[in-house]
Amino acid sequence: MLSSLKEKILNVKQTVQLFNADGNDRKRRKDVNLYAGAEILQHFQDHWAELHDINEQNAKKADEVAEEIDKVTHKITSSKKNLSLITHILSTSNLVQNITNCLDNVRDLYAQTDRIEKDLIDLENLIDEVQFENLKSKHRYHLEQYEERKSETLKSFHKSLEDNHSKKLEEYEAKKKREMEERQRVFQDAFKADLEIYKNLGALPETNQSQRNGAILEEIQIDYDPNELDQFFNEHA
Known part of the structure; x- marks a missing residue:
């Protein structure tokens, strides 16, 4: 999305330069408005900067989400291993008999x-x-x-x-x-x-x-x- 926006801005700049080159001879005799299109450019630059900040925030949140996902994944994996170990102990050991003996x-x-x-x-x-x-x-x-x-x-x-x-x-x-x-x-x-x-x-x-x-x-x-x-x-x- 940012690359396409940049391409559009470059195309606008090139178009403005071409217009300036074609009508250079005709406009030499007139006053040239150097700030023409500056507001549009500023608008797109501000929009691009806002998108850039949003993208950075999204990237940071994505990293946080990824870290949380890693933690949850690690916890789930550990719980799975513990559950497997408990299941193995219950199925292969005399835990029930030992508990009965303890009672x-x-x-x-x-x-x-x-x-x-x-x-x-x-x-x-x-x-x-x-x-x-x-x-x-x-x-x-x-x-x-x-x-x-x-x-x-x-x-x-x-x-x-x-x-x-x-x-x-x-x-x-x-x-x-x-x-x-x-x-x-x-x-x-x-x-x-x-x-x-x-x-x-x-x-x-x-x-x-x-x-x-x-x-x-x-x-x-x-x-x-x-x-x-x-x-x-x-x-x-």
Whole structure:
């Protein structure tokens, strides 16, 4: 289109030159309009420049379209290759079986997780029971220690009572012994007095004299009160 336009412009220029050559002699005597046809030429030049810009824009857009087409073609080719590869894998490999095995493994994993969770709950219950038993054992140990301390205290108290009882009994026996010794001494003194009288007089003294000095040893009766010992302990408690 541009080449034909250029040819037309060249033809117009040549025609103008021929007209100028043929009528050169006739126009020499007249004024020549050098700008004749300039507007037409300018119009065609502007039109040609506009067409040239449009052509360049079209060429640039064509390059962009071609680049996009190349990208789309490359993408389609790559997708086709991937699709072919996937189809080949699906048709020749054990992918379906592997997926099935994976699903089975996932189900087994869920089952194992449930069992582990149940075992953990049982373990927590067992730990609680063990802690409770340990607490019971600890309390039982403290109770035994308390009973032992109380038993030792009770034994000590019993021993103290026994010692006190033995001490009071010894004191009581010592008192009775002193009383018996005092009585024995009195009787011995009376016997000695009677013996001296017998030696001197050759006869024993009158009965009333014996009663006044005291009873003879065979007639001595020891008074024993069963409540006297308890009374003695109560007085010294």
